[in-house]
Amino acid sequence: MNSFSKRLHGLSALLLQAQCPLCHRTTPDAFCQDCQRQIQRCQVAEAAWVQQEQLPVFAWGRYNGALRRTIAAFKYENKPHLARPLAHWLASAWLSMSDRATPFIVVPIPMHASKRQQRGFNQAELLAEHFCEQTRLPLQAHGLARSRETTAQFQLSAGDREQNLADAFSLGDAFRKRPPRSAVLLLDDIYTTGATARSAAQTLRRHGIRVQGLIVLARAEREERGKE
Ligand SMILES: [Zn+2]
Numbered sequence: 001m002n003s004f005s006k007r008l009h010g011l012s013a014l015l016l017q018a019q020c021p022l023c024h025r026t027t028p029d030a031f032c033q034d035c036q037r038q039i040q041r042c043q044v045a046e047a048a049w050v051q052q053e054q055l056p057v058f059a060w061g062r063y064n065g066a067l068r069r070t071i072a073a074f075k076y077e078n079k080p081h082l083a084r085p086l087a088h089w090l091a092s093a094w095l096s097m098s099d100r101a102t103p104f105i106v107v108p109i110p111m112h113a114s115k116r117q118q119r120g121f122n123q124a125e126l127l128a129e130h131f132c133e134q135t136r137l138p139l140q141a142h143g144l145a146r147s148r149e150t151t152a153q154f155q156l157s158a159g160d161r162e163q164n165l166a167d168a169f170s171l172g173d174a175f176r177k178r179p180p181r182s183a184v185l186l187l188d189d190i191y192t193t194g195a196t197a198r199s200a201a202q203t204l205r206r207h208g209i210r211v212q213g214l215i216v217l218a219r220a221e222r223e224e225r226g227k228e
Contacts, residue, residue, distance in 0.1 A: 047060075049213055090131055
């Protein structure tokens with residue numbers, strides 16, 4: 001092997017052996033086995049809708065421990081490739097519960113353009129793409145639009161959050177041109193106070209669009225609610 005092909009060999013081995021996003025050990029998979037087990041321990045025992053202030057929520061797991069750290073790595077450490085395994089777990093849980101005949105339309109919660117540019121991707125949209133790939137539900141990434149930037153939610157009191165989010169969304173181009181006939185499933189990465197999702201659902205309902213509920217990777221219990 002000459003030095004060039006040696007380097008090439010080294011490089012491809014490096015590419016095949018990615019790092020686990022939680023413990024940084026090398027692994028051929030998205031997570032090492034230990035961390036994957038820890039994340040899966042956050043899964044809720046029974047896949048079901050939970051009614052939360054006018055909006056049913058379906059969550060794969062609880063927003064704490066390894067799942068919370070994974071979502072943080074996905075969003076804040078620029079790891080968009082984690083959308084795929086996470087969305088597939090969510091999809092499997094969804095398929096285990098849902099009646100597959102209902103043709104819901106999946107709409108990810110949009111991000112304001114400036115924030116999206118800063119992060120490089122909208123985590124909800126990536127999750128929705130992979131969720132739909134698995135469930136075969138239709139995806140409409142432009143069902144909603146974020147009409148204005150909002151102050152970071154975690155800096156505000158509960159009352160101010162609602163105010164901050166009033167009219168934060170508008171109907172997206174796709175739904176403005178052609179309103180959907182089926183009910184919408186909103187999709188986001190996490191559910192904390194629910195203010196964002198309620199605002200998004202209100203916008204759709206104001207336009208006569210039915211909203212079945214919100215599906216998320218993780219739902220915070222009251223005491224885990226912090227940064228949204
Ligand atoms: Zn690990």
